[in-house]
Amino acid sequence: MATVTLKGNALNTIGELPKTGDKAPDFLLTATDLSTKSLTDFSGSRVVLNIFPSVDTGTCAQSVRQFNTEASELENTKVLCISKDLPFAQDRFCGAEGLDNVINLSDFKTGSFGKDYGVTFVDGPLEGLLSRSVVVLNEAGEVIYTEQVSETVDEPNYKAALEVLY
Incomplete structure (x- = not known):
């Protein structure tokens, strides 16, 4: 079990x-x-897993935008934006924002991704949603970088996550 905060809680x-x-x-x-x-x-492919609670919050939306921009500069790299948002909401957001360098995926059906990656909140107001995290994989599917953002309202460290891909 990992502990993070939401506005200090x-x-x-x-x-x-x-x-x-x-x-x-x-x-x-x-x-x-x-x-x-x-x-x-x-x-x-190299894979960046951008994991977050909901695309309908400012920080989550910004992480999708930022990784969308950064992904356009990286070869053989896919950015997967993962939340429990319904696929319709994810599609609406990216369509409205013109984001086409990320792939949105939802864990709404089973929640098994959140369990297997250890990121499902088990208490507090975000219970059941996914903790803001970044996991970077090499071409062989091995983990080469992780970050679980300690304060949920903060953005991930984009630079550190992407440096492992240069």
Whole structure:
């Protein structure tokens, strides 16, 4: 279990992020076209998992925008923006913002991604949603960087996350 804060108040997650060097757990998530995507769909690519509570909050929306901008400059890299938002909300947001360098995926069906990656909140006002985190994978699906943002209203460290890809 990891502890982070929301405006200074402690929140706990169901577990811990995978460790650097670990093989990333596979997942089944729902894309905006309602298809099912797994980690194996991105085999051979470097993958940035941008995990957050909801695209309908300012900080989460900014992380999608920022990674969208950064992703356009990286070769062989996919940015997966993962939340429990419904695929319709994710699609609406990216369409309205003109964001096309990220792939939105939802953990709304089973919540197994949040459990397997240790990021589901188990208490507090965000209970059931996903903790703001970044996990970066190499082409072999191994974890090469992780960050669980200690204060949920803060943005992730984009520079540190992307430096491992240069």
